Amino acid sequence: MREMKDSGIEWLGSIPKDWHLERLQWHLNEVNISNNPIKTEQILSLTNKLGVIPYEEKGNQGNKSKENYSEYKLAYPNTIVANSMNVIIGSVGISNYFGCVSPVYYVFKPLAKESIEFINYVFQTVGFQKELRKYANGILEIRLRVSADGILKRPIPYPSLEEQERISNYLAEKCSEIDSVTFEIQSQIDLLEQYKQSLITESISKGIDGHPMTVSHEVPWISGIPRGWRMSKIKYEIIPLNRNVENDDEVITCFRDGQVTLRKNRREDGFTVSYTENGYQGVNEGDLVIHGMDTFAGAIGCSDSRGKCSPVVHVCKTSGNNRYFMYCLRSMAKNDVLWFYANGVRVRSSDFRNFSSLGRFTILVPPQKEQDAIVEFLDNKCEDIDAVVAFKKSQISILDECKKSLIYEYVTGKKEVTV
Numbered sequence: 001m002r003e004m005k006d007s008g009i010e011w012l013g014s015i016p017k018d019w020h021l022e023r024l025q026w027h028l029n030e031v032n033i034s035n036n037p038i039k040t041e042q043i044l045s046l047t048n049k050l051g052v053i054p055y056e057e058k059g060n061q062g063n064k065s066k067e068n069y070s071e072y073k074l075a076y077p078n079t080i081v082a083n084s085m086n087v088i089i090g091s092v093g094i095s096n097y098f099g100c101v102s103p104v105y106y107v108f109k110p111l112a113k114e115s116i117e118f119i120n121y122v123f124q125t126v127g128f129q130k131e132l133r134k135y136a137n138g139i140l141e142i143r144l145r146v147s148a149d150g151i152l153k154r155p156i157p158y159p160s161l162e163e164q165e166r167i168s169n170y171l172a173e174k175c176s177e178i179d180s181v182t183f184e185i186q187s188q189i190d191l192l193e194q195y196k197q198s199l200i201t202e203s204i205s206k207g208i209d210g211h212p213m214t215v216s217h218e219v220p221w222i223s224g225i226p227r228g229w230r231m232s233k234i235k236y237e238i239i240p241l242n243r244n245v246e247n248d249d250e251v252i253t254c255f256r257d258g259q260v261t262l263r264k265n266r267r268e269d270g271f272t273v274s275y276t277e278n279g280y281q282g283v284n285e286g287d288l289v290i291h292g293m294d295t296f297a298g299a300i301g302c303s304d305s306r307g308k309c310s311p312v313v314h315v316c317k318t319s320g321n322n323r324y325f326m327y328c329l330r331s332m333a334k335n336d337v338l339w340f341y342a343n344g345v346r347v348r349s350s351d352f353r354n355f356s357s358l359g360r361f362t363i364l365v366p367p368q369k370e371q372d373a374i375v376e377f378l379d380n381k382c383e384d385i386d387a388v389v390a391f392k393k394s395q396i397s398i399l400d401e402c403k404k405s406l407i408y409e410y411v412t413g414k415k416e417v418t419v
């Protein structure tokens with residue numbers, strides 16, 4: 001067993017006796033070169049899973065790229081790119097391209113022959129990320145920013161270059177194996193989500209009893225009408241309410257996955273802090289809730305609690321079963337009907353804060369008894385699918401923790417690559 005010594009740094013603990021503590025600024029230098037005049041139109045994007053990749057390979061995720069290339073800064077092959085606002089959660093990657101990146105990114109190049117792969121793995125450790133958080137500035141938790149100088153002054157463990165490369169090669173192999181398993185599980189989750197969505201779409205467009213269909217030529221997203229059903233405008237079936245707020249009401253949040261719940265029950269993803277509550281409205285348990293700005297993404301659900309919510313949210317009653325209309329609207333959102341047939345100002349977004357812009361859409365409305373049957377069928381099926389998805393997500397979470405632990409153990413020298 002190798003001899004260890006106390007590093008004197010809390011997140012590091014003990015490190016091998018022959019390792020050194022050295023500031024990043026002794027090994028990395030910031031490259032801050034504007035793309036003005038324009039030297040490249042190759043826009044690069046930093047992703048959590050794939051590192052630095054050309055923007056067009058990213059797909060429809062995140063923010064839209066700027067059209068003015070001169071507003072970017074240059075990135076080069078064999079450099080480390082870090083998001084100044086997300087570096088504290090590991091938003092760091094190695095660039096293998098010459099291109100341009102967002103001005104909120106930092107670009108670091110090695111000062112001499114360095115293993116930037118080893119340094120990049122240090123950035124991926126939770127301990128180092130927590131250390132960087134101490135030097136972050138900002139009001140909101142989701143907008144904490146660490147300066148380039150604040151990053152470069154931090155000491156990290158440094159073994160010999162030969163050992164850095166051994167560790168990097170070993171971690172690349174092991175992390176690739178973990179990523180492969182994670183990818184397979186995520187693929188299974190995607191298939192389950194697709195199956196659930198197809199089940200919902202089939203049920204709210206054709207019913208669950210095998211109705212004879214009549215052809216519809218009036219509405220592009222409605223191919224047929226089950227016998228006994230009718231077509232109607234949303235504005236005739238879904239009515240916004242304006243309930244008063246009680247003094248003890250807690251804030252309700254509407255998430256993109258359709259969960260409508262008290263803010264205190266919130267998850268970390270998809271939450272925006274609001275410091276004012278002007279215009280808030282009351283919500284009752286079971287109310288249909290539609291987020292006016294995130295309708296296109298599926299932020300539509302029935303509230304599980306009594307509370308109050310932001311004025312950008314529509315709190316509604318319906319002509320029938322609230323959950324049936326919830327399934328209808330979520331199907332339209334997931335199938336891009338609300339995006340494709342509406343005018344919006346953001347990428348893949350349509351602004352439905354004005355309810356009339358949503359109310360003009362046409363939907364299929366079955367009799368009340370059939371609405372109830374469809375809801376019971378979908379609730380049971382979706383509950384079963386969601387349980388399997390939750391289990392698979394827990395597997396991914398365990399794999400992610402194993403990966404983080406593996407990286408930490410080797411970049412801090414607590415485990416040694418002996419091969």
